[in-house]
Amino acid sequence: MDIEQHVRLWNQASIKILDIRHHVMRTGEQVKGYRLPASGFLYTARGSAQVALDGKFYEVNKLQVLHGGKGIGLDISGVEDCFEYYMIYYRASLPLPSSRELQALLEQQLPFHIQYAFVPHYPIVLYNYVTSLNQMWRQADALSKFQVKTLFYQFVHELLRQLDAQGIPTMKPNMVAQAIRYLNERYAEPIMVDGLAELLDCSAGHLSRRFKKETGSSLIEYLTRIRIHKARELLLHTDASLQAVAESVGIPDAMYFNRIFKKYVGISPGRFKTSYVHLPSDQYNATGRSESSIVRRTFRRYIHNGDNHYQYKQKGDSRIPMKPKQSITLLLMLSLTLLLSACSGTSNTTAASGNGNGSNAAQQTNSGQATQQPSTQEKVIQHAWGETVIKGEPQNIISLFPAATDYLLALGIVPQAASSNEEGSDQFPTYLADRLQGQKNLGWQVEPNFESILALEPDLIIGQDFMGESFASLNKIAPTLFAEKVKDEQGIIRMKTSLLKLGDMLGRTEQAKQVIADYEKLAAEGKEKIKQAIGDDTVMFLRLSDKEVRYYSKRNYEVLYDDLGLQAPASIPDPADSMQVISLEKLPSIDPDHIFLLSSDPAETTEMQKTEVWKSLKAVQNNHVYLVDYGLWFQGPGGPIGQTKIIEETVQFLTQ
Structure with missing residues (x-):
């Protein structure tokens, strides 16, 4: 641990004491599988026990200090007679604005998440701070709560001083x-x-x-x-x-x-x-894989780093990963497809037109099939991941990511199969579901399932740009293109540029231009309506997560801050990244006129709404907080259909 940098981050951070607890355990009692709800210090007062932090065991006696980050596993066993200890839970975050260098330092040092245990040379000083903290925490008056924060800083100062002097090693959490x-x-x-x-x-x-x-x-x-x-x-x-x-x-x-x-x-x-x-x-290993220690047959208090690793991906390996049992059938299917394709000199084809005004595009049915005869024309497309050869106009098109599906649908192409909205889900994105009725759901395909893709016998695969490592394998199944979220020099995702790029590759440039023209018209009309309704009021888009709010800038939400011209609060400069975490306590100093709030947890939203901090915001007091759909507002930005629907909802919210 670099103590200088460690102290620097503690000095810059905004600290909130969440809870202080006093525990006494008796002989035979245990704590198993408890996960710290926040970063915390454990200070032992008397007795001895075995304490494990994420499976790392410490023989602990009185007047010792342990530290762990949020989510770390805590186990206590081996209590003889009694074991008395205190838990001090806190939350730390860098206030906004903070430099990119400081943010990088935070990610590198992890001062509020590292774990360690040590016997301080001067334990009584720390013990006095801890007992005073516990006493003040039990008082209800505001002055006592203020003193808690003062004492906590003194406790941390003394602890870091002794930690540095004793050269105690620390461990970053895995x-x-x-x-x-x-x-x-x-x-x-x-x-x-x-x-x-x-x-x-x-x-x-x-x-x-x-x-x-x-x-x-x-x-x-x-x-x-x-x-x-x-x-x-x-x-x-x-x-x-x-x-x-x-x-x-x-x-x-x-x-x-x-x-x-x-x-x-x-x-x-x-x-x-x-x-x-x-x-x-x-x-009875039907998968043909070694399955050592998938589920522990006997309870162990550690995790063996060699266990549970099912798949190893080697760079440069262009084979299609498959289950051994299914690979023969699927490879025969692929070989037969290639053989028939070679014999006929043609391939199954499609393209679909949204408006019917593309000269080389076939009219599309609801199932994504073309009504005209397949073309034998060959098109070679060069891109960042290599080369894709498309023969004719593909008929059986599949999409591997919601954003790619958005682009395709906007261009008038309904994929035969498309990915789900998130991991573990078999639902399409909410804002696209009505356009995908009757189509096959591929499940979550961020890491492509080559077997399920191959079984569909696609003519064209459309993935997303972050799937670049899978290009070689996917392109062996069928011609593959990636939709790109193109960013400008400021790092802002530009939907219109992205759509045009994919439209050009698919021979649908005119359709893309028409979609953009319609979008620009809608945005201009919406911008004027909003301007008349709210003037120069400020607007923030926030996502609630663990009693914190995450502010998303125009790097991801050009639709709000560029296309509709909404004004972000002056006290929030455009962050270097697309998202910044803001503690709930910081919101009153920003105090926007309008808030778009995204949350996937209704209980957490209700809890926040009950706080005095939240109630103090003028957006709350003026009933200008708008709860928005998670599927649309989190997955829709960057896609033409998603952003169109966001414009419609934004205008409705701000002009009603």
Whole structure:
């Protein structure tokens, strides 16, 4: 730990004391699987015990200090006679505006998340601060609460001084290890990536990327394999019904359980139970994979870093990843398709026109099929990931990401199959669902499922630009293009440029131009209506997450701050990134006239609305807070259909 940088961040941070608790444990009592709701200090007053922070054990005696970040696992055992300790929970965030250098330093140092345990040379000084903190915290008056903050800073100052003097090593938390432990312990409960990310105090995107990088698998894929493995054990070793097994592993829908089990194991759960009930575990591995330690057969207090890694992706490997059991059939299918294509000299084709005014475009039916005869024309498209050759006009087009689906639909192309709205979901994005009725749902495809894609025999695959690593594999299945969210020199995503680029590649430039013209007309009319209704009032778009609000700038929301000309509060400069975290306590100093609020948790929204801080905002007092649809307002920006609907809703909110 770089103590100078550590202290610098503590000095810059906005600190809020969340809770102070005093605990006394007796002989035989234990704490198991408790997750810290916030960053916190544990100070031992008397007695001894074994204390584990995320599986790392410490033999703890009286007058010792431990620290851990939000979401870290806490276990206490081995209590003899009694074990008395204090917990001090706090939240720390950098106030806005803060420099990019300071934000980078925060991510590098993680001062409020690192874990350590040490025996201070001068424990009584710290003990006095802790007991005074506990005493003041119990007082209800405002002056005592103010003194709590003063004492806390003195406690941290003394602790850091002793920590530096003693040269105590610290350990940054491994969020992937924490996530794996959580999945193994809580697989039977409903688990969403967003919720787990909030528990670990990070963004869902950051957690997903780290998890995939370290395990080779997506978080939801990993969780599903844990559940299926546990279900296999229950089917083999118990007489529980299929419904009971499904519920016990966190998949209460029996039909979905049957489908997902068959997908991973190769046969239905009922057939598996009757066929393999007498076989040892190493003879019923239907997937052909090694499955060491997917679910722990005996309780262990640590996580072995070699366990649970199902897939390893090597750079430069252009083979299509598939399950061994299914690969032969699917590769035969692919080979036959290529053979027939080579013999005929043509390929199945389509393109669809939204308006019917494209000279080289066929009219489209609701199923995405073209009514004219396929063309033999070949088109070679050069792009950042290589080269794509499209023969004729593809008929069976599939989309692997909501934004790409938005672009296609805007251009008049209804894909035969499209991705779902999020991980673990079988629903299309809410704002696109009416246009995709009757089309196949591919599920979440951020990490493409090559088998399911190959089985659809697509003529053209449309992915999103962040899928670049999968281009070679996808292009072996069918010609592949990526929709790009093009950014300008300021880093702002420009929808119109993005749409034109994809339109050019698909031969739909005129359709793209017409969509843009219609959009610009709608935006100009909406801008004028809003100007007449609210004048120069300020507007903020906020997302509620863990009692914090996240401010999104025009880097992601050009539709609000550029196209509709809404004014952000002057006290919030345009951040370097698309999103900035603002503590709830900072909002009154910004105090916008209007707030668009996005939240996926109604209970959290209700809790925030009850706070005096929230009630003090003039937007709240004037009834100018607008709760918006999560699917549209979080996934819609950047897409022409999404932004069109956002304009319509914004005008309605601000002019009603």
